[in-house]
Amino acid sequence: MKRASAPAAEPSFKGNKQSLPSKPCVACGRPMTWRKRWARTWEQVKYCSEACRRKGDAAATSAIGERR
DSSP states (O other): OOOOOOOOSSOOOTTOGGGSOEEEOTTTOOEEEOOGGGTTTTTTOOOSSHHHHHHHHHHHHHHHHHHO
16 A cells, blocks of 8 residues: 655755755854744844853943943
């Protein structure tokens, strides 16, 4: 008995990570590849990790303090 395969409307992911969008981390410059978790907020994603977010926020906070 053969299974009927569903018609492919668009190419599926199937593990091909090279087709995913990427952008550099603001804090360290490492390339970040799109993750499903970031699907809704990809435009707002700036940091690759929590450590980089803390480092980036600390640098911004210290720069604000120097202006005063």
